[in-house]
Amino acid sequence: MPWSEAVTPVRMRRVAVVVPQVALRDTLVRIAEAGCVELDRAEEAAPGAAAVRLQRLRGRGTTAGPESTAPAVLAAAAPDLDLLEQRGCVALLAGEAQLEERAEGAVRRGEVAALAGWCPAAEVPRVAGRLAAAGGALLPLPSPYGADPPTLLRPGRTASFTPLVTTYGTPAYADLDPSWPAGLAYVAMFGIMFGDVGHGALLLLGALALRLGWPRRWARLRRLWPFLAGAGIASMLAGVAYGEFFGPTGLLPVLWLSPLEDPTRLLAAAVALGAGLLALAHAAGAVNRVRESGWGTGLYAASGCAGLLFYLGLALAAAGLLLHLRAPAVAGGALAVAGLALVASGLFRATAGGGAGLAETVVRLFDVVVRTGTNTLSFARLAAFGLTHAALAGLVWRGTTALAGRGAAGVAGAALLFVVGTAVSFGLEALVAGVQALRLEFYELFSRLFETEGRPFRPWHVSPAEPADPATKVIPCSPG
Structure with a gap:
């Protein structure tokens, strides 16, 4: 790596995700698994169906055990949200709520949906290959005028020293x-x-x-x-x-x-x-x-x-x-x-x-x-x-x-x-x-x-769940 790159943040690219609407969910699941794309989110979007059920489940206080505090996960296929609520599957509902929120930010024209975001330039080809398998495309865009890309400090051997910088600011x-x-x-x-x-x-x-x-x-x-x-x-x-x-x-x-x-x-x-x-x-x-x-x-x-x-x-x-x-x-x-x-x-x-x-x-x-x-x-x-x-x-x-x-x-x-x-x-x-x-x-x-502060790069990452149950399209889990 040239020294000029070693002392600069990771180079970012403005990207657009273009996909048929029928493949939007599959594409978002692949983006979440890749964990290196920060998607623009809709402002003041109303809670989706999964978010409503998640709030209701947490409000009842019926969840217990590790499932109540487990990180969000995503099923490969669209699950039955009512059954998830009945079984108290907080992790799956949380994953679906995040997916709904990202999907709400998509621009739809006819049968095509598009989302915009940021991705490390070196990761663009890899993510594009993952999305192509779902019928989607990741297209580089010019950076918007007046908008600074998010900052991602370089990982690797020097990652142990990055807390010194991030504690002070981005x-x-x-x-x-x-x-x-x-x-x-x-x-x-x-x-x-x-x-x-x-x-x-x-x-x-x-x-x-x-x-x-x-x-x-x-x-x-x-x-x-x-x-x-x-x-x-x-x-x-x-x-x-x-x-x-x-x-x-x-x-x-x-x-x-x-x-x-x-x-x-x-x-x-x-x-x-x-x-x-x-x-x-x-x-x-x-x-x-x-x-x-x-x-x-x-x-x-x-x-x-x-x-x-x-x-x-x-x-x-x-x-x-x-x-x-x-x-x-x-x-x-x-x-x-x-x-x-x-x-x-x-x-x-x-x-x-x-x-x-x-x-x-x-x-x-x-x-x-x-x-x-x-x-x-x-x-x-x-x-x-x-x-x-x-x-x-x-x-x-x-x-x-x-x-x-x-x-x-x-x-x-x-x-x-x-x-x-x-x-x-x-x-x-x-x-x-x-x-x-x-x-x-x-x-x-x-x-x-430093005189100005940047915005940290926050890619969307949700781990995949276990293979879905073909009968109910719901990942089996212990009831709360």
């Missing part, structure tokens, strides 16, 4: 899909704050347990095991750099720095990393603004090209000043001023003009400058919580070694203190690091990527 269809870069940034920030080889190994064991489906009550979280494994690996790598194994125990050499002994250097590194991540977020935001609204808006937006130029100029000027290099400092200052001027122009164009517009522009420009500085310095929390993690683990280790030298009772107390203290520090710091990394991801990075 990206617009034109925007980049930042799932895997955001996931890598998250685990890197987590590892810096939770750097410890021993604690990271525990996270890896937790990821392995999820992968194997244990404990079973967490089975729904199984798809997140790569995410947890990535956090564990990042923590172990940072622990190797810090020389920490269940704290600064001295069992590992310090390859880079010890947080407790060199906090200033760790702080500078955290801010530098944050500046790099913010620069990448600005660049991605600039691409999104251009893809969303064209160069006219993308050039002047604070989260677009102008904001990127301002931030890069500031970074270059700061580097020049810190390294005592005059040329980079002057060049960076000039770029920052040019970027800020473009931002001011864009802000003023969005106002009504005049004195009030100028005052609004000045206030908003001041906010842009202040937020740029505070967002960069906010990454200092990576060092702060990395230092806190090392201090807590070090406290547990010092207490353990102090007790271990006091006889057999001291050894038992040391073991208890090490287990309980490690569990407490592990749970507390893992929670803090996870929340803080999420905060940096959302407020500092995603706020620059």
Whole structure:
């Protein structure tokens, strides 16, 4: 897959389903089984016959057992709705109610019915083949003017990282899909704050347990095991750099720095990393603004090209000043001023003009400058919580070694203190690091990527029922 596709949502196609009216139900059943077409639905449609019976059945409260909570299913042939109601077949009635709702949105002309919807472009040939067997056709259509396609983030290896993005919101269809870069940034920030080889190994064991489906009550979280494994690996790598194994125990050499002994250097590194991540977020935001609204808006937006130029100029000027290099400092200052001027122009164009517009522009420009500085310095929390993690683990280790030298009772107390203290520090710091990394991801990075929200792709999917009873055309089921 080209990298340009890996960082964009799944390409969607507007499609039309054209079918003889006599084959409409069979076609809809095939679409429901395929589970990759989002059909347009009729607005304010009256409940169909199946929906009325389903409401009546649920209103009587006569359903019981697994049938009352089972997901909707569809019979291959049209069932007897009255018999379904008598038997309390909620799942079948729910499936028929959904089918009726989709069928209500069909446009009928003579003997032909047509529906419109959205389908992933790569799935169009497969779905078309399924519908052709029922006498229907799936035809690509041009996208309606002014209507954005629904957004489907790419499944596959990076699917474990998509909750980071979807929890914040649904990206617009034109925007980049930042799932895997955001996931890598998250685990890197987590590892810096939770750097410890021993604690990271525990996270890896937790990821392995999820992968194997244990404990079973967490089975729904199984798809997140790569995410947890990535956090564990990042923590172990940072622990190797810090020389920490269940704290600064001295069992590992310090390859880079010890947080407790060199906090200033760790702080500078955290801010530098944050500046790099913010620069990448600005660049991605600039691409999104251009893809969303064209160069006219993308050039002047604070989260677009102008904001990127301002931030890069500031970074270059700061580097020049810190390294005592005059040329980079002057060049960076000039770029920052040019970027800020473009931002001011864009802000003023969005106002009504005049004195009030100028005052609004000045206030908003001041906010842009202040937020740029505070967002960069906010990454200092990576060092702060990395230092806190090392201090807590070090406290547990010092207490353990102090007790271990006091006889057999001291050894038992040391073991208890090490287990309980490690569990407490592990749970507390893992929670803090996870929340803080999420905060940096959302407020500092995603706020620059996304300005508009898209609509998630919701394909219609209903599983097929067991083969129908030829006598009654109803799937046998236990009465409620």
